[in-house]
Amino acid sequence: MKKKRRVALGLVVGLSVLLLGAAQVLIGTGVVGDALERSFPTRTPLEARLDAAQILPADLPFGWQKGGSQIEDVPGAIANRFLWYYGPEGREKTWVNVSQQLMIYPDAGSAKAAYQEELLGFNEDWILPPDLRFEGEADEMYIACLPASVNGLPHNGCEVVGLYGEMVSILRGKVFETQWLTAEDFITVLAAMDQRVSASVDE
Secondary structure, eight states: OHHHHHHHHHHHHHHHHHHHHHHHHHHHHTHHHHHHHHHSOOOOHHHHHHHHHSOOGGGSOTTOEEEEEEOOOOTTOSEEEEEEEEOTTGGGGTTSEEEEEEEEOSSHHHHHHHHHHHHTTOOTTOBOOGGGOOOOSOSEEEEEEEEEEETTEEEEEEEEEEEETTEEEEEEEEEOSSSSSOHHHHHHHHHHHHHHHHHHHHO
């Protein structure tokens, strides 16, 4: 019985070594790499730029999680992405969120026109709290917040519209006084967004 086990074990080890050797040969000849490349097509330059410009989980407070991302119908844009994150409670409190909308236009003039059109959505009800002032790398940036309340909790619904060459980035978030996403947290996310979008333009 022990002899049969040793023989079976030997066969398993031998087959493992053979498979490992075959895999190394295939990787060395590029067969596996080619197959993976066909399965996962190379990102286009516009997609790569959107990837580089988007905020990441590391930019948000601990415990925040990715909600999702999608492509929206944006007139005039040649590429766009909308992504959002939920707070630590996830979908239990979907109203605790941060989102980013990225739009790339054919040229800087088209982007500036889109930026200016976006600003038309603000009115005198929107304010800029002193603790949310920020100067970054954008060609132009507009920050405004709308005081509101959700489930009895007062907060500011804040929006930042930034113009970066032929790209427009819009950061939105619900800013609370002491929990989930504070003004300090929002500035941290905003600084990360500004740095990422600016770097993507330079590249």
